[in-house]
Amino acid sequence: MPKAIVKYGLPGCIVLVFAAQFYQVHYHRLSRWKGGGFGMYSEVHPKHRQVWLDIDGKKTNILMDSATPKVLQQKAFYLPIQPSPEKLKAFASLAAEEYKADTVSVQIWQPRLNTANNHLTMQMIAEGRYEQKP
Amino acid sequence: MNKSPEIHIPDISGTGIFLKACATVFVIYKLSQNIEGVWVKMFVLLFSLIIFFFYQKPLLSRFFWIFWLLYFLNYLFFYYPIAANHHFTGAYLSAAIIIFLLNGDENERILQFHIRFMVAAILIASALHKALSPTFISGEYFQLETSTGEFLKPIKNLFSNWKNAADYNASQLNDLFSEPPDGVRIYAMMYPFNGLNAFAKVSSFMAIFIETLAGILIFRSPHKKSSHLIYGLMIAGVFVFRLETGFLSMLCAMGILLAPNIFFRNIYLIMMSLFLALMASGIGLP
Numbered sequence: 001m002p003k004a005i006v007k008y009g010l011p012g013c014i015v016l017v018f019a020a021q022f023y024q025v026h027y028h029r030l031s032r033w034k035g036g037g038f039g040m041y042s043e044v045h046p047k048h049r050q051v052w053l054d055i056d057g058k059k060t061n062i063l064m065d066s067a068t069p070k071v072l073q074q075k076a077f078y079l080p081i082q083p084s085p086e087k088l089k090a091f092a093s094l095a096a097e098e099y100k101a102d103t104v105s106v107q108i109w110q111p112r113l114n115t116a117n118n119h120l121t122m123q124m125i126a127e128g129r130y131e132q133k134p
Numbered sequence: 135m136n137k138s139p140e141i142h143i144p145d146i147s148g149t150g151i152f153l154k155a156c157a158t159v160f161v162i163y164k165l166s167q168n169i170e171g172v173w174v175k176m177f178v179l180l181f182s183l184i185i186f187f188f189y190q191k192p193l194l195s196r197f198f199w200i201f202w203l204l205y206f207l208n209y210l211f212f213y214y215p216i217a218a219n220h221h222f223t224g225a226y227l228s229a230a231i232i233i234f235l236l237n238g239d240e241n242e243r244i245l246q247f248h249i250r251f252m253v254a255a256i257l258i259a260s261a262l263h264k265a266l267s268p269t270f271i272s273g274e275y276f277q278l279e280t281s282t283g284e285f286l287k288p289i290k291n292l293f294s295n296w297k298n299a300a301d302y303n304a305s306q307l308n309d310l311f312s313e314p315p316d317g318v319r320i321y322a323m324m325y326p327f328n329g330l331n332a333f334a335k336v337s338s339f340m341a342i343f344i345e346t347l348a349g350i351l352i353f354r355s356p357h358k359k360s361s362h363l364i365y366g367l368m369i370a371g372v373f374v375f376r377l378e379t380g381f382l383s384m385l386c387a388m389g390i391l392l393a394p395n396i397f398f399r400n401i402y403l404i405m406m407s408l409f410l411a412l413m414a415s416g417i418g419l420p
Contacts (some may be wrong), residue, residue, distance in 0.1 A: 006237060007244050010229055011251045017222065018259050025263075030215075032263045037219030038256065039263030041376055042270045044278070050311065054403065059314045081215050109315040112269075115280040115331055118323040120278075120306060122315035 029084045029126065044110050047078035049125070053095055069098050083108040088128025095130070102132040113121040162185045175246070177207045196235050203228035219256070220380040226252050227384060246360050249388050253365075257349030261342045270338055277334035281323050282307050299324035337375075344368050352392065362398045365389060369405060379413040 002122030020030045021036025031046045052058045055070075062068045075091055088106050096104040106127040113119070181201055184190045206225035210217050232250035234241050269275045277283040283300025284295065290296050306321040327333075348368040351361035369385050372378055386406035393399035 002314055006233060007247060010226065010233065010248050011255070012228060013229075014252065019254065022259075023149060025165050031268060034215055034217070036259075037217065037257035039221030039267070040219050040260070040265040040274075040381075041378075042260070042264040044269065050315065052314065061314070078215055094228040100146050111278065111280070111310060113274050113323070114280060115272065115277050115334065118277070118281060118325060120323055120332070121311055121317065121319065124315070 008087070023028070028082060030082045031080070034081050037095060042102060043094040049083075049108055049110045050122075051076045051079050052107045053094075054107060055099055056100045072088045079106070080108060082091055083126035085126070088126055089130065090128075092128045092130035096132070161413065168317050174205075178202070194235065196232060199228045199231045203232060209264070218381075220384060223252070223381060223384045224254060227387065246356065246392060251285075252321065252354050253385070253388055253392075254349040256352035257345045257352075257368075260364070261345040261349070264338070264342050273335035273338045274332065276338045276341075277330060279376075280330060280334060281326060283326075287377055288374060293327075296326040299326040306319070341371075356392045357394045359394055359398070362389065362392075362394060364397070366401060366405075373405075379409040383409040383413065 017036050018038055019031065020039060024030035024035055025039065027034055032042045033045055051062050053062050053072075060068065062072055068076075072091075072095055075094065079087060079091060088108070091105045092106045096102070097104060107124050108127045109122045109124050112121055112123040114121070136182070178201070182198065185195055185198045185201075189195045189198070189233075192198055203225060206221055206228060209221050210225060215380065226248075230245060230252065233248065234245035237244065264270045267275070276285065281300070281303045283290050283297070283304055290300055303323045304321055310319075310321050344364065345368060348361075348365045352365050355361045365385075366389070369382055369389070373382055383406050386402045386409065387401035390399055393402055
């Protein structure tokens, strides 16, 4: 095998993985914690994000609610990791189908801290909606 | 191609019994936790133990590292979105050692280059993510994790006021999670110590600075003691702040391969033993 491949093949792979992760983080909202192992401890962990489903004003924490259909729970598991608009919209559409609802909103919330007074609150960081066309 | 390499890298075969013990305890710990995928991990550890028992120099066995590389690659392929940094680092490290064991001439120099590059890439990329993260650079993330006792765990338990405040804040966070979020409800957290805000901001900048510095120094001057002093301090700092034992064990393993003398090699070895023991017993896991 050529020496250059032996020497630079592995570093090249590392650079490619980093470039792919960096792109996903900045253009497709991948959590910095995931997908490359480079950005851990640089933001709130996805496990501290919550996925709430809003159907006609009734809110459900779908990862915690045991009544949620399994297919939705399995898909929802990845939403805090990558809450991209496309994934949220697809999920809202699936939820509308499962619950036979006309309007569904899926929201990702995460804790925010006011550093000046150490007060904690929740902030919605992403939302996807499904509305049935008339 | 298959010429046996001359080994100038440190011989740490004396740690074999310790590694066997750690792997055994880890298997028992994982089984007791009944977590998803535990049987795959158990099979991997069992295979590793068998190699450790039957090979004279298991760490120089190609099968051992190829097996681990396949495990990591399989994990990265099927669980890419949820893989953690130690899965990626484990894959890079296994690949670097396999390349070392398969090649003839100049293999040690290439291994050292790979390890230096890995350390630099991992640390500088990590620092870049931190610098570009709005919640990290503002000190918010650091303050939140310190307030709830997730950071500085070993020190927190030494001070009762700090521990009480952290426990209270952690319960506030749980309360916050138990209610449907509205963006309005506010939970007041206690200050574990005075000057938390300034401490969080300074620590955030220091983390970025020292990770970048350690990465650059290890890549440019891997044989200088000062480079390893900074690298060792960074590892110790990360341990005190966030108990990231699995990943730190790998950073120590890379330190062992680059150590400029026996003193630093032993320091890395002691730190790696501590981290592996904490990881195997579950004490050092989140």
